[in-house]
Amino acid sequence: MVKQERAARTRWLLIQAAAEAFVQKGFTRASIAAISRQAGVSNGALHFHFETKDALADAVEQSAAAALRRMLPDGESGDGALQRLVDASHRLMNGLDRDVVVRAGFALSGSPARRRAGLGLRGQWQDWVESVLRDAAADGSLADGVSPADAATVVVAATVGFEVLGTGSRTWIARERLTRFWELVLPRLSRPGVLRELDIRGADPQGDRRGKRLP
Secondary structure (H helix, E strand, C coil): CHHHHHHHHHHHHHHHHHHHHHHHHHHHHCCHHHHHHHHCCCHHHHHHHCCCHHHHHHHHHHHHHHHHHHHCCCHHHCCCHHHHHHHHHHHHHHHHHHCHHHHHHHHHHCCHHHCCCCCHHHHHHHHHHHHHHHHHHHCCCECCCCCHHHHHHHHHHHHHHHHHHCCCCHHHHCHHHHHHHHHHHHHHHECHHHHCCCECCCECCCCCECCCECC
């Protein structure tokens, strides 16, 4: 058991070190030697866990994808579809700000050097946004004349844009920046009765409400 725990800890240290390297230098320029040095392990130990840099990047993306799934509330949360969307967007930006593995996972999913089958993290986020906005249309939350597809285009373009710009300046993924976005967009997306009930600052990671609503 101790040996297994040590192996799991080493694997996680390598994932974190690789995420740091991929964020700072990009996938192509990040070296195996630098990653193993950052993790405090030998190159041989790294190759014991991951045969190639691609395999290590896959592990970073998988860890980031698991974190993303934990950020996305489902219909059993008791909140309406639009509130779930607002909450998830804030959790995503918080994750990008605080978790280097999440940042690296999104960066890798958009890297030309990392073309892989499947959606990648940005595609997974897009799929979830489209799904929750279809739920919003079904429960009558969307304003007249707003289609789920059009709403998803706006939300995905803005949030992925914040994520990309946030690699240069964290102000782009700050809570106040996203709150301001929702202040501008939600009056167009949602019915007036729904709008008054929405907390545009979203729930914090523990699920507590921030309590800012539009007039």
